[in-house]
Amino acid sequence: MxxxxxxxxxxxxxxxxxxxxxxxxxxxxxxxxxxxxxxxxxxxxxxxxxxxxxSAQADFDLPLAPRGTAFQRSVWDGICAIEAGEVLTYGALAKRIGSISARAVGQACGSNPFPIVIPCHRVVSASGIGGFAHHGGDGFFRDVKRWLLTHEGVTLR
Structure with missing residues (x-):
């Protein structure tokens, strides 16, 4: 429910x-x-x-339940530092938070229980949009990611 x-x-x-x-x-x-x-x-x-x-510039101040592993929380904290209208690749976020694994960052992004508030849509693949919410390929979830990025003024190559 x-x-x-x-x-x-x-x-x-x-x-x-x-x-x-x-x-x-x-x-x-x-x-x-x-x-x-x-x-x-x-x-x-x-x-x-x-x-x-x-307005994509809106801030959030919701109390979020403690969720995730220490690594996931470090990824989610890194995501929160990405401003609206900006994107980082999984690899760039991995370097920023001191991880060596872009794949692990991608998995943590997909496990985010608070999308929009923790804006995981701002993390993309080095070769394009990437997956979203543990869903690869085109479809509903990638369409949501596209809408969110477009809403923030991001154009991916």
């Missing part, structure tokens, strides 16, 4: 909360039924995500 499901320009966004923190943000297909927020935190998350949809 989601605490809220809202319309997004690319489908829907589902939000799960618990114990005073956002537990997960999920991209969902347009066919998913909307769910009105059932708590103040879900309302706050919706307001901030909708503000991002209106």
């Amino acid at each position: 989601f605490n809220a499901v809202i319309d997004a320009p690319f489908g829907k966004v589902g939000i799960r909360t618990a114990d005073g923190a956002v537990r997960e943000i999920v991209y969902l297909p347009e066919s998913t039924h909307s769910v009105d927020p059932d708590c103040a935190l879900a309302e706050r998350a919706i307001a901030q995500i909708e503000r991002y949809f209106a």
Whole structure:
């Protein structure tokens, strides 16, 4: 169950909360039924995500549940340092955070439980857009990544 499901320009966004923190943000297909927020935190998350949809420069200040391994958290912290409208390759992010493995960075990006808030869409392959949310190839998730990057003014070669 989601605490809220809202319309997004690319489908829907589902939000799960618990114990005073956002537990997960999920991209969902347009066919998913909307769910009105059932708590103040879900309302706050919706307001901030909708503000991002209106302006890619919007900031987030949501309480996020502690998730992931120490390495994943270091990758997610590195992602948060990438400004809207900028991208880094998996390899460049790996170097920035002191890792030797672009592949491990890519896996951590795909495991991000808070997309949009932790903007993993800003990390791309050296040869193009890369995968998204552990989904390779074209389809819904890569279309979401394309929309997010375009929304931020990024043009990939």
